[in-house]
Amino acid sequence: MANFVNRRQFPIEWGHCDPAGIVFNSRFFEFFDWSAWLLFEAALGVRPGDLSARYGISGIPLVDAKARFMRPAKFNDVVEIASEVGRFGRSSFEVRHRITVGGELAVEGSETRVWAKQDPDDATRLRTVPIPAEVISRFTIG
Amino acid sequence: MANFVNRRQFPIEWGHCDPAGIVFNSRFFEFFDWSAWLLFEAALGVRPGDLSARYGISGIPLVDAKARFMRPAKFNDVVEIASEVGRFGRSSFEVRHRITVGGELAVEGSETRVWAKQDPDDATRLRTVPIPAEVISRFTIG
Amino acid sequence: MANFVNRRQFPIEWGHCDPAGIVFNSRFFEFFDWSAWLLFEAALGVRPGDLSARYGISGIPLVDAKARFMRPAKFNDVVEIASEVGRFGRSSFEVRHRITVGGELAVEGSETRVWAKQDPDDATRLRTVPIPAEVISRFTIG
Amino acid sequence: MANFVNRRQFPIEWGHCDPAGIVFNSRFFEFFDWSAWLLFEAALGVRPGDLSARYGISGIPLVDAKARFMRPAKFNDVVEIASEVGRFGRSSFEVRHRITVGGELAVEGSETRVWAKQDPDDATRLRTVPIPAEVISRFTIG
Numbered sequence: 001m002a003n004f005v006n007r008r009q010f011p012i013e014w015g016h017c018d019p020a021g022i023v024f025n026s027r028f029f030e031f032f033d034w035s036a037w038l039l040f041e042a043a044l045g046v047r048p049g050d051l052s053a054r055y056g057i058s059g060i061p062l063v064d065a066k067a068r069f070m071r072p073a074k075f076n077d078v079v080e081i082a083s084e085v086g087r088f089g090r091s092s093f094e095v096r097h098r099i100t101v102g103g104e105l106a107v108e109g110s111e112t113r114v115w116a117k118q119d120p121d122d123a124t125r126l127r128t129v130p131i132p133a134e135v136i137s138r139f140t141i142g
Numbered sequence: 143m144a145n146f147v148n149r150r151q152f153p154i155e156w157g158h159c160d161p162a163g164i165v166f167n168s169r170f171f172e173f174f175d176w177s178a179w180l181l182f183e184a185a186l187g188v189r190p191g192d193l194s195a196r197y198g199i200s201g202i203p204l205v206d207a208k209a210r211f212m213r214p215a216k217f218n219d220v221v222e223i224a225s226e227v228g229r230f231g232r233s234s235f236e237v238r239h240r241i242t243v244g245g246e247l248a249v250e251g252s253e254t255r256v257w258a259k260q261d262p263d264d265a266t267r268l269r270t271v272p273i274p275a276e277v278i279s280r281f282t283i284g
Numbered sequence: 285m286a287n288f289v290n291r292r293q294f295p296i297e298w299g300h301c302d303p304a305g306i307v308f309n310s311r312f313f314e315f316f317d318w319s320a321w322l323l324f325e326a327a328l329g330v331r332p333g334d335l336s337a338r339y340g341i342s343g344i345p346l347v348d349a350k351a352r353f354m355r356p357a358k359f360n361d362v363v364e365i366a367s368e369v370g371r372f373g374r375s376s377f378e379v380r381h382r383i384t385v386g387g388e389l390a391v392e393g394s395e396t397r398v399w400a401k402q403d404p405d406d407a408t409r410l411r412t413v414p415i416p417a418e419v420i421s422r423f424t425i426g
Numbered sequence: 427m428a429n430f431v432n433r434r435q436f437p438i439e440w441g442h443c444d445p446a447g448i449v450f451n452s453r454f455f456e457f458f459d460w461s462a463w464l465l466f467e468a469a470l471g472v473r474p475g476d477l478s479a480r481y482g483i484s485g486i487p488l489v490d491a492k493a494r495f496m497r498p499a500k501f502n503d504v505v506e507i508a509s510e511v512g513r514f515g516r517s518s519f520e521v522r523h524r525i526t527v528g529g530e531l532a533v534e535g536s537e538t539r540v541w542a543k544q545d546p547d548d549a550t551r552l553r554t555v556p557i558p559a560e561v562i563s564r565f566t567i568g
Contacts, residue, residue, distance in 0.1 A: 013318045014332065018156055019163040019217055025459060025488050026157060029452035034297045048298065049360025062451050066492030075161055076333025155460045156474065167317060167346050171310035176439045190440065191502025204309050208350030218475025302440055303447040303501055310441060359445055 003084040004139045006039040012077045022072035028107055035083040036095045043138045058126055060113045067109035077101045085139045091115050091128035145226040146281045148184040154219045164214035170249055171207055177225040178237045185280045200268055202255045209251035219243045227281045233257050233270035287368040288423045290323040296361045306356035312391055313349055319367040320379045327422045342410055344397045351393035361385045369423045375399050375412035429510040430565045432465040438503045448498035454533055455491055461509040462521045469564045484552055486539045493535035503527045511565045517541050517554035
């Protein structure tokens with residue numbers, strides 16, 4: 001058994017980069033966020049905009065994010081980001097992202113997200129709910 | 143009679159700049175957007191988040207934006223942005239922005255926005271409504 | 285004879301959108317910028333990061349940008365952006381961008397850029413230089 | 427003895443927020459980055475753009491960043507960010523950031539940065555150098 005991994009490649013744009021000519025750190029968290037949505041789309045066959053309605057949730061809000069920057073990614077580099085769910089809890093899960101440039105690991109990061117729905121007693125708040133088993137099973141292969 | 147002008151000063155951050163060491167163009171449109179909200183706050187005494195409720199509108203959506211870049215703004219520069227409503231139509235208005243660095247004009251831009259409310263026949267659409275006279279009067283002084 | 289047009293499609297990400305659920309205006313100028321680079325890559329066969337070295341220029345700095353927002357682009361929409369050079373001057377050119385959603389025009393914009401090199405008398409300044417005829421010819425087909 | 431803490435307050439802008447009406451996660455890393463620069467300015471009396479020249483370094487590149495999101499920050503909220511150096515190593519240091527909304531902790535994060543200079547044998551690479559004692563002493567008070 002192995003984790004289902006989703007990969008995408010994209011070029012580093014001029015507007016992603018800072019005066020040092022390398023990707024400004026906050027951009028990596030944008031890349032992570034979108035890769036988390038795409039991982040769910042690839043694993044579940046549900047488009048990002050349909051995820052809430054399909055599972056009766058409000059979303060998959062982020063509770064934690066981190067990144068380690070090992071090598072810079074520069075303007076014009078083509079990067080690959082490989083994303084997988086590293087661990088499922090009852091209502092939370094950890095998405096791991098690895099960004100490589102020319103096959104070498106440049107950035108490693110993770111996001112902790114929760115399966116959440118509106119609190120029936122207070123519409124302005126979310127509360128976590130258990131992740132369905134059929135969702136979890138789609139993130140493992142073999 | 144003169145237009146009411148709102149001014150704010152802020153430093154150019156590392157993350158605003160591109161590999162040429164100057165502000166990346168899309169950032170100026172972020173600066174414009176926020177200065178439009180602040181202009182309304184200063185003229186009307188209504189905080190950005192309360193504007194919709196106070197006037198029964200859905201917002202002041204943008205229909206047009208433009209900028210001319212005359213001089214670069216660089217990391218560490220302190221810029222001043224001066225914003226005013228240049229022209230009111232029945233339901234639209236033009237916000238003009240001038241960004242100076244060290245007293246010299248660096249960027250000149252404008253946004254056309256509309257006074258809009260939800261279409262009663264189709265909640266997914268907006269329709270423009272007349273701008274109240276008491277709103278318009280607050281953008282002129284003297 | 286017709287303009288060479290470069291097209292790309294991409295999805296609207298969660299992080300592109302504002303509290304109204306639609307693309308925040310500054311993001312369109314990011315889309316335009318990157319599409320200008322990709323248009324040059326497609327027309328000239330030169331990758332964005334190699335453009336300066338290939339033509340002995342410092343870059344293609346922006347002097348003017350504008351956009352008209354006709355329909356919103358929402359989270360999850362797949363947009364197409366079609367970019368072409370609408371007009372070449374001696375040392376400036378206008379890149380036109382049209383963004384469609386489901387075949388309908390959503391945003392129309394343009395950027396004026398210049399062919400520029402470092403001023404030999406003052407390394408901190410750029411000066412415009414004539415655009416080579418063989419560059420211009422690559423933006424017309426037929 | 428206590429850590430020198432730098433604080434700044436700013437409003438959450440429309441363009442900082444996502445379709446859930448709350449600050450999009452990557453923006454917090456922009457806030458952290460700029461607050462790190464401002465902490466250095468406040469502690470050392472050196473403006474961000476002068477830091478490299480003043481200490482003969484190439485910069486203070488980031489090697490690690492993380493954030494925990496405890497409460498959302500919404501459009502129109504005024505947030506306070508308090509930043510301090512939590513720990514100095516020989517050539518690395520950890521900047522800690524705490525963002526509060528209405529006095530309640532919303533986001534807690536940290537950045538690991540290094541004191542770095544160009545490698546004399548390879549101008550495309552950086553290497554870490556010891557942080558001067560007189561720099562470190564400015565981040566402690568009492």
